[in-house]
Amino acid sequence: MLTLDKLTKHFKSVKAVQEVSFTVEKGELFGLLGANGAGKTTTLRMLATMLTPTGGTATIEGIDLIKQPDKVRNHVGLLFGGDTGLYERLTARENIVYFAKLCGKSEEEARGRAEALGQAFAFTEYLDFQAKKLSKGTRQKVAIARSIVHDPSVMLFDEPLVGLDVTSRKDVEDFMLMLKEKGKTIVLSDHNLNVTERLCDRIGILHKGELVAIGTLEELCKKHECANLEEVFFKLAGRDTE
Template sequence: MIEVKQVSKRFGDFTAVRDVSFRVEAGEVYGLLGENGAGKTTTMRMMATILQPTTGDIEISGFSVQRDPVEVRRRIGILFGGDVGLYNRLTARENIAYFGSLYGLEQARLQERIDSLSRMLDMEEFIDRRVGSFSRGMKQKVAIARTLVHDPDVVLLDEPTTGLDVTAANNFRRMVARMQEEGKTILFSSHNMGEINKLCKRVALIHKGSMRFAGTLESMREQYGIHDLDDIFMAVVEGSEN
């Protein structure tokens, strides 16, 4: 479970996130929508305890990011968009294993998880190759596996299908659906409204640091009288109910 409670984040005179609140239930895939610079990544960085809220609080599985950051970090897996942050001189397996070792996974369990994720993400052909020569899509698969290797209860995914081809993106969406069946709590940030429509029943939309909508996709369609999610997104961002 994730509960964001009246969270704001200021950097000097600039307010990146202002009084944002929403709740993600256990076993739910919840969409976080917004343009680049809207405050999505800042919000997710606060969830991951990388940034501290200026005001408000966030609870992950009942633990506060401000009072219990270590407990929060034990329970989450986080994938940020942009640079995947892999070690180019290490193989894909070594990159994933290094991250898993930070969570104290025993060697046998660690290799079992790597092999399982390698099969699910179709990485078997390059799992033991150095990542320096990998394509963007191959690196993204390794970053996803690194995020999930310790089998976290709460998964934060910021634009996770960036760089993936159609087949790989479909495989990843099936993996997300499988994790939901296992009861994991998943926050899914994406610009792809098709992905949101397939994976999420409820969403929050942030624009210029403030909440513009939180609720079900069905209620969003009803409120704006528009079926297409891209058109709804633009109507919310522009503050218009076309």
């Protein structure tokens, strides 16, 4: 379970994230929807302990992000779309092992995880290829494997479908739904209305760092008297008017 409590990040005068509060339950896929610059990535980076909040906090499995970031880190995985952030010169296996060790696994455990994940995502034959030599789809699979190498209970996805072909998109979508089945707590940040509408149990709309709406698709449409998510989005966050 994940709870944000007035989570805030200001970069000097830029209020990137402003007192955002919501809870995501175990087994729930929560969609964070917002235009470019709305504050989605900043929110996820704070939850993954890569950025320190300037205000508020969040708890992950009851552990406070501000007080115990090292402990929180063991329970969170973050997957970025687009640039997968793999080390190009390292092999797929080395990338996974390196990350597993960062998360406190022994060499032996780390190697075991790399092998198991290679099998689970069908890239065993590419485990010893350098990351830069892999196809886009395989890179994405390795990035996925790396993000869950420590078996986190909370998974964060930041626009994970960007730049993927249809088959790889389906793989990533199926992967998110599989994690949901397994009872993980999932946040999917995207600016794509269709993806959010199709996959998410509940949706939060971020606009200029603020959470301007939250609920199921049905609740959002009813509350804002709209026929679909697109209408809700444009009503609350679509136009860049002050």
